[in-house]
Amino acid sequence: MLSGMYIHIPFCLNKCNYCDFLSFKSNSDDREKYVEALIKEINMYPKFPLETVYFGGGTPSLLTSEQVHKILSNLNIQHGAEVTLEVNPKTVDLDKFKLFRENGINRVSIGIQSFDDKMLKVLGRLHSSSQGEEAFYLARKAGFDNISLDLMFSLPNQTISDLKADLDKLFSLKPEHFSIYSLIWEEGTDFFSKLEAGIYKETDNDLEASMYELIIEEAKKHGYIHYEISNFCLPGKRAIHNTKYWKNEEYLGIGIGASGYYNNIRYKNVLSISEYYDKISDNLKPILEEEFVDTEEKEIYEYILGLRIIPDGITPKGKYINLCENLLEKGFLLKKDSRYILSQKGVLMANDVFDKFI
Numbered sequence: 626m627l628s629g630m631y632i633h634i635p636f637c638l639n640k641c642n643y644c645d646f647l648s649f650k651s652n653s654d655d656r657e658k659y660v661e662a663l664i665k666e667i668n669m670y671p672k673f674p675l676e677t678v679y680f681g682g683g684t685p686s687l688l689t690s691e692q693v694h695k696i697l698s699n700l701n702i703q704h705g706a707e708v709t710l711e712v713n714p715k716t717v718d719l720d721k722f723k724l725f726r727e728n729g730i731n732r733v734s735i736g737i738q739s740f741d742d743k744m745l746k747v748l749g750r751l752h753s754s755s756q757g758e759e760a761f762y763l764a765r766k767a768g769f770d771n772i773s774l775d776l777m778f779s780l781p782n783q784t785i786s787d788l789k790a791d792l793d794k795l796f797s798l799k800p801e802h803f804s805i806y807s808l809i810w811e812e813g814t815d816f817f818s819k820l821e822a823g824i825y826k827e828t829d830n831d832l833e834a835s836m837y838e839l840i841i842e843e844a845k846k847h848g849y850i851h852y853e854i855s856n857f858c859l860p861g862k863r864a865i866h867n868t869k870y871w872k873n874e875e876y877l878g879i880g881i882g883a884s885g886y887y888n889n890i891r892y893k894n895v896l897s898i899s900e901y902y903d904k905i906s907d908n909l910k911p912i913l914e915e916e917f918v919d920t921e922e923k924e925i926y927e928y929i930l931g932l933r934i935i936p937d938g939i940t941p942k943g944k945y946i947n948l949c950e951n952l953l954e955k956g957f958l959l960k961k962d963s964r965y966i967l968s969q970k971g972v973l974m975a976n977d978v979f980d981k982f983i
């Protein structure tokens with residue numbers, strides 16, 4: 626049964642130079658109005674018993690703890706559920722962390738991106754490296770024992786030793802979990818214009834691969850499990866919510882631009898805030914597009930998403946057994962009992978492996 630919910634909070638203090646997530650500036654009235662609309666949307670769906678709730682953004686930590694509480698009190702949250710909130714270091718202090726915790730948040734994911742002040746400026750982040758670090762310590766002090774940090778690599782002009790310095794700092798903090806994404810040059814961002822203007826250039830493939838290998842090696846050295854392409858955790862600390870996506874489980878997506886998967890339909894909500902409010906006030910689900918997932922597509926999703934969970938892999942059926950055997954022969958997969966998992970080579974070329982299933 627469906628047991629996960631993603632809630633999109635589309636507000637940020639400022640737009641980072643690389644980011645094309647759906648987010649914009651807001652004032653406190655905008656946020657209050659949005660929370661009311663979210664609650665109406667939530668109440669359009671059955672009250673599923675939820676094992677995970679994920680507030681993503683944008684910057685969910687711009688909400689007050691009362692607003693978070695109000696949203697959560699409209700949900701049927703199971704005992705022991707994982708309730709995550711994404712945090713931008715510029716928006717928190719010790720009291721705010723404490724209040725989030727008292728109001729039902731038990732996991733935070735802090736957007737660090739880099740521990741290098743010069744790089745943070747290039748990225749357009751409003752916080753310094755020490756403010757990023759401070760946010761981590763404040764979350765700990767407030768009692769959070771499940772903290773994830775978000776970083777990026779393959780950044781403009783970043784060298785291997787810059788990355789090593791970021792990793793040294795990261796491991797000195799010992800978060801339970803971290804995500805580290807290779808920069809995507811998203812159209813429409815300031816970074817993309819600079820790329821087109823020749824001010825920045827993309828990291829060369831060999832350097833990017835060496836960076837990724839360094840991350841994997843260092844993470845292992847520090848006791849982290851590389852359990853998904855961009856995600857690492859201490860034993861027992863996988864992100865339960867995101868793991869539902871990779872296991873191809875259904876979940877509800879709430880809020881502007883959110884995606885969901887419900888009753889065999891993958892859907893995406895409207896992208897315009899005025900359209901969102903119009904639909905909600907008409908008592909309609911604010912869905913922009915829907916796609917029915919048939920059995921064949923469901924199976925393909927299961928394999929592609931399933932392979933992302935590196936230690937678990939997949940157990941293919943039918944024609945996909947031959948495909949996996951072929952990928953095994955070429956060294957992209959390994960076999961563990963009846964399961965196929967990505968090899969080291971497969972991890973480095975994961976997108977090419979996934980393409981073979983389509």
Ligand SMILES: C[S@@+](CC[C@H](N)C(=O)[O-])C[C@H]1O[C@@H](n2cnc3c(N)ncnc32)[C@H](O)[C@@H]1O
Nearest residue numbers: 643644682683711712713736775806807808809
């Ligand atoms: C929605 S943000 C969450 C945190 C919060 N908004 C913040 O940035 O502090 C999710 C993460 O996606 C990553 N991200 C955003 N844009 C990216 C891009 N163009 N390429 C790679 N990773 C990106 C960043 O690591 C970011 O922390």
Ligand code: SF4
Nearest residue numbers: 637640641644682683
């Ligand atoms: S990276 Fe995070 S803080 Fe920056 S614009 Fe994107 S969502 Fe907002």
